[in-house]
Amino acid sequence: xxxxxxxxxxxxxCDMRDRTGYRNRMRHLLLxxxxxxxxxxxxxxxxxxxxxxxxxxxxxxxPQALPFEDATLSFTSSHFADQTRHSLTFQIAPRxxxxxxxxxxxxxxxxxGHYIYDYVFDRSFSLQYQIAREGRVMPAIAVGMxxxxxxxxxxxxxxxxxxxxxxxxxxxxxxxxxxxxxxxSFDNPLGFLGDDWATxxxxxxxxxGGQPLLDTWFxxxxxxxxxxxxxxxxxxxxxxxxxxxxxxxxxxxxxxxRSQLNFGASYRLNDHWTLAGHYLYGxxxxxxxxxxxxxxxxxxxxxxxxxxxxxxxxxxGDTGTVIARSRxxxxxxxxxxxxxxxxxxxxxxxxxNTRFRASAEAVGRAARALTATxxxxxxxxxxxxxxxxxxxxxxxxxxxxxxELEYAFDNAWSIQARADIAGAMPGTTPLPGRYPHFxxxxxxxxxxxxxxxxxxxxxxxxxxxxxxxxxxxxLIISGAMRHALLGNLDESTRVSDSVLPHxxxxxxxxxxxxxxxxxxxxxxxxxxxxxxxxxxTFGLLERMFAGASAELLYYPAGSRLALGAEIAHVVQRxxxxxxxxxxxxxxxxxxxxxxxxGRGYHAxxxxxxxxxxxxxxxxxxxxxxxxxxxxxxxxTLTDVSTADFGExxxxxxxxxxIPLGWSSGQPRRDSTDVLIQPILRDGGARLAVDGRLYxxxxxxxxxxxxxxWARFWR
Amino acid sequence: MIRAxxxxxxxxxxxxxxxxxxxxxxxLTPAQLARAPGPVLLADIPDAGLAATLQIAGTANGVExxxxxxxxxxxFRSGVLVATRGLGDDLMxxxxxxxxxxxxxxxxxxxxxxxxxxxxxxxxxxRAMTCTMAPPVSATVPGIARSFxxxxxxxxxxxxxxxxxxxxxxxxDGTMRRAEQWIGPGIGMLVTxxxxx
Numbered sequence: 023x024x025x026x027x028x029x030x031x032x033x034x035x036c037d038m039r040d041r042t043g044y045r046n047r048m049r050h051l052l053l054x055x056x057x058x059x060x061x062x063x064x065x066x067x068x069x070x071x072x073x074x075x076x077x078x079x080x081x082x083x084x085p086q087a088l089p090f091e092d093a094t095l096s097f098t099s100s101h102f103a104d105q106t107r108h109s110l111t112f113q114i115a116p117r118x119x120x121x122x123x124x125x126x127x128x129x130x131x132x133x134x135g136h137y138i139y140d141y142v143f144d145r146s147f148s149l150q151y152q153i154a155r156e157g158r159v160m161p162a163i164a165v166g167m168x169x170x171x172x173x174x175x176x177x178x179x180x181x182x183x184x185x186x187x188x189x190x191x192x193x194x195x196x197x198x199x200x201x202x203x204x205x206x207s208f209d210n211p212l213g214f215l216g217d218d219w220a221t222x223x224x225x226x227x228x229x230x231g232g233q234p235l236l237d238t239w240f241x242x243x244x245x246x247x248x249x250x251x252x253x254x255x256x257x258x259x260x261x262x263x264x265x266x267x268x269x270x271x272x273x274x275x276x277x278x279x280r281s282q283l284n285f286g287a288s289y290r291l292n293d294h295w296t297l298a299g300h301y302l303y304g305x306x307x308x309x310x311x312x313x314x315x316x317x318x319x320x321x322x323x324x325x326x327x328x329x330x331x332x333x334x335x336x337x338x339g340d341t342g343t344v345i346a347r348s349r350x351x352x353x354x355x356x357x358x359x360x361x362x363x364x365x366x367x368x369x370x371x372x373x374x375n376t377r378f379r380a381s382a383e384a385v386g387r388a389a390r391a392l393t394a395t396x397x398x399x400x401x402x403x404x405x406x407x408x409x410x411x412x413x414x415x416x417x418x419x420x421x422x423x424x425x426e427l428e429y430a431f432d433n434a435w436s437i438q439a440r441a442d443i444a445g446a447m448p449g450t451t452p453l454p455g456r457y458p459h460f461x462x463x464x465x466x467x468x469x470x471x472x473x474x475x476x477x478x479x480x481x482x483x484x485x486x487x488x489x490x491x492x493x494x495x496x497l498i499i500s501g502a503m504r505h506a507l508l509g510n511l512d513e514s515t516r517v518s519d520s521v522l523p524h525x526x527x528x529x530x531x532x533x534x535x536x537x538x539x540x541x542x543x544x545x546x547x548x549x550x551x552x553x554x555x556x557x558x559t560f561g562l563l564e565r566m567f568a569g570a571s572a573e574l575l576y577y578p579a580g581s582r583l584a585l586g587a588e589i590a591h592v593v594q595r596x597x598x599x600x601x602x603x604x605x606x607x608x609x610x611x612x613x614x615x616x617x618x619x620g621r622g623y624h625a626x627x628x629x630x631x632x633x634x635x636x637x638x639x640x641x642x643x644x645x646x647x648x649x650x651x652x653x654x655x656x657x658t659l660t661d662v663s664t665a666d667f668g669e670x671x672x673x674x675x676x677x678x679x680i681p682l683g684w685s686s687g688q689p690r691r692d693s694t695d696v697l698i699q700p701i702l703r704d705g706g707a708r709l710a711v712d713g714r715l716y717x718x719x720x721x722x723x724x725x726x727x728x729x730x731w732a733r734f735w736r
Numbered sequence: 737m738i739r740a741x742x743x744x745x746x747x748x749x750x751x752x753x754x755x756x757x758x759x760x761x762x763x764l765t766p767a768q769l770a771r772a773p774g775p776v777l778l779a780d781i782p783d784a785g786l787a788a789t790l791q792i793a794g795t796a797n798g799v800e801x802x803x804x805x806x807x808x809x810x811x812f813r814s815g816v817l818v819a820t821r822g823l824g825d826d827l828m829x830x831x832x833x834x835x836x837x838x839x840x841x842x843x844x845x846x847x848x849x850x851x852x853x854x855x856x857x858x859x860x861x862x863r864a865m866t867c868t869m870a871p872p873v874s875a876t877v878p879g880i881a882r883s884f885x886x887x888x889x890x891x892x893x894x895x896x897x898x899x900x901x902x903x904x905x906x907x908x909d910g911t912m913r914r915a916e917q918w919i920g921p922g923i924g925m926l927v928t929x930x931x932x933x
Contacts, residue, residue: 318856318857320856321824322922323854323855323856324853325824326822327822328807329821330821332793332796425796426797428796428797429796429799429813429818429819429829430829431831431852432852434860622857647856648855648857648858732828732854732858732860735829736821736826
């Protein structure tokens with residue numbers, strides 16, 4: 023990305039005229055664009071007023087056709103008749119809503135009352151897609167499916183239409199299949215598609231679940247449902263619905279239906295919390311609490327980090343003085359000076375950013391700080407971002423441009439147009455004293471294990487002691503130990519019934535270790551060529567495996583596609599996580615493709631051999647926000663049969679990454695990762711080695727720099 | 737979570753957190769101001785609960801930047817706000833050419849004021865307002881050591897669904913003695929008072 027960089031000492035008068043012209047054109051363009059920009063959010067397409075008992079946009083127990091506001095993340099707990107549903111719902115795209123649900127059901131029967139289960143803890147997943155937005159006449163129309171991959175306990179599909187009647191009333195009518203065709207059902211209107219569409223021939227419940235049963239979707243009889251919502255003001259919503267759900271597993275063992283009419287009232291407590299009360303099926307009272315937020319709207323979008331250094335006019339002194347002053351100036355912003363060399367009028371500066379999530383902000387601050395410490399005749403400053411000793415990207419700016427644009431209205435675009443943002447050349451020139459470097463940290467940790475079939479929430483809280491010894495650029499010895507202070511991970515007694523090698527399912531045994539060495543490795547990070555990155559790691563790679571791992575990543579500057587290959591030979595560690603090993607070893611490895619699809623969507627495909635020796639692939643799709651939030655899901659299919667895999671049929675999960683500075687506005691690079699993996703089994707299990715190259719390189723890659731460029735002047 | 741964002745007073749003996757601008761002002765004496773190493777600006781952002789005294793940090797390209805003890809900055813072009821840093825929802829930049837012309841008694845009847853922010857996803861968010869400046873009236877700004885005769889101009893800026901009112905008190909040589917200016921939707925109005933020269 024080399025665009026219109028002004029060479030130092032260029033034709034000044036012409037240059038000035040050019041720039042002024044550019045700015046004036048820009049101003050007029052902006053004005054034309056912006057006089058139509060509203061001050062308040064654009065009146066967007068209508069969004070749902072409330073979540074239903076499944077946490078999806080809906081009425082009370084039934085769905086409706088509107089989505090939530092794009093990117094809304096919500097958590098709903100809904101309870102009635104010995105049944106509690108906890109749902110995590112994400113508006114994946116403006117029209118696509120997804121929900122993961124953990125339900126606790128007591129006193130239900132799958133066989134017409136012959137056997138009544140004391141309890142069933144069930145995991146299910148729903149998707150809804152809005153086919154058409156509401157038009158002048160036409161209602162909004164959506165199609166949805168419940169319990170796509172789970173046990174089928176809630177299995178149902180629907181087509182639903184919702185229409186606004188004025189600003190305060192909405193009416194919904196839907197056609198349901200499966201569980202939503204329990205009452206008042208008629209022959210499947212899709213029967214013309216074939217004889218087998220008339221019946222729904224699978225049993226309602228599959229104990230191991232996990233697979234989509236495409237041949238039941240939209241099959242069998244159908245029934246109508248519907249309702250009306252009235253929202254007299256922004257806080258209250260009153261709902262009347264006709265449900266088509268007969269509650270076949272619950273009625274009459276758990277509760278008795280007397281009516282299909284449900285009544286609901288929901289009250290918005292504040293921007294995040296909504297409380298609802300329901301009167302259901304003529305016999306039951308239900309309560310529901312919803313917490314919602316939107317990752318796109320942090321309270322402090324610019325952050326509360328202190329003001330950046332001002333552009334200076336240049337320092338003086340000998341090289342040693344300049345380096346010392348530069349180091350001090352950068353350290354104020356949490357930036358480590360890794361190297362500084364001078365050639366002609368160009369200063370080449372290598373920095374390590376430890377504070378700012380957006381690399382562009384670190385570069386912008388470093389460049390401005392250096393204008394004050396570097397001699398005035400250093401007209402060009404080339405800032406290289408270094409991660410674990412490897413140079414990733416270089417941003418080259420002119421001192422004169424920084425001075426001129428510091429307070430210009432359009433300075434973010436202007437400096438981007440004049441700067442050169444490129445991949446860094448391999449090799450660094452570290453300052454004397456940078457290596458070797460020893461550091462250590464004592465940090466708290468929280469290790470949750472969510473949605474265990476026996477216990478919804480297990481977690482450990484404790485301290486982690488970690489240390490890094492950087493011997494030379496890219497050469498790092500590091501280790502970590504943990505000690506749980508409180509928690510219940512060690513209370514699990516769920517002995518693995520896996521027929522595969524127990525590569526992950528013995529986690530409960532590993533959780534009992536007292537002072538586990540979670541990691542002790544020697545790693546070498548390097549740049550084999552201009553577009554590639556390399557890593558070799560050996561030692562105690564993770565909690566359960568030790569060995570050697572090597573990785574190569576091809577990720578050219580400016581590219582939105584990266585390709586990687588990784589191979590490892592590992593032996594399973596003893597459960598006490600000391601230096602002993604079990605009698606299992608395996609060669610594992612993958613080839614990977616990483617694709618930044620634009621608009622925040624990222625896809626990753628890994629193909630290869632997993633820890634249990636199974637071959638297959640993992641597909642992951644994440645939605646990432648410019649502020650660091652990530653919400654995504656993945657699944658892994660391997661040559662392990664669903665029967666051998668056990669409960670869940672194949673590995674899948676939902677992952678959320680929350681930047682730790684998002685809520686407070688403080689500048690931080692770290693984030694907390696939540697993985698909701700319904701069941702931890704042995705098929706499709708991947709080695710968890712630290713320092714995978716794509717994650718390491720990407721924050722400093724040219725694509726991240728340009729995506730976050732608006733923070734250059736922050 | 738309520739955060740006390742570095743409400744520090746620079747002047748010796750006056751450091752305090754959580755003070756309102758009125759409290760800070762009441763605690764300042766002419767003698768203290770005279771001892772200050774340079775000009776002192778009192779800034780108040782009532783909606784964000786922020787108040788502080790600031791000292792001048794530097795001047796570049798006609799922009800004066802003032803810094804608080806907590807290292808938050810406010811930058812002005814001839815007293816008109818063009819940038820803030822460290823407030824949580826900063827004004828990243830502004831084009832106030834029209835306002836400056838109107839304050840000189842020149843320029844168009846309607847003129848634009850362009851503002852730029854960061855949205856929640858690290859992208860530039862632009863906002864354009866159309867402004868008009870009312871005719872000047874005389875007004876006195878009561879200072880701490882003495883009062884200042886000034887000319888008061890009120891500016892009304894609007895965009896769809898929003899109207900804000902900025903006011904500028906300038907003395908004879910054009911120095912902004914006092915100003916009330918809208919920073920943005922996130923943190924509202926900024927009231928500044930130049931306590932000493």
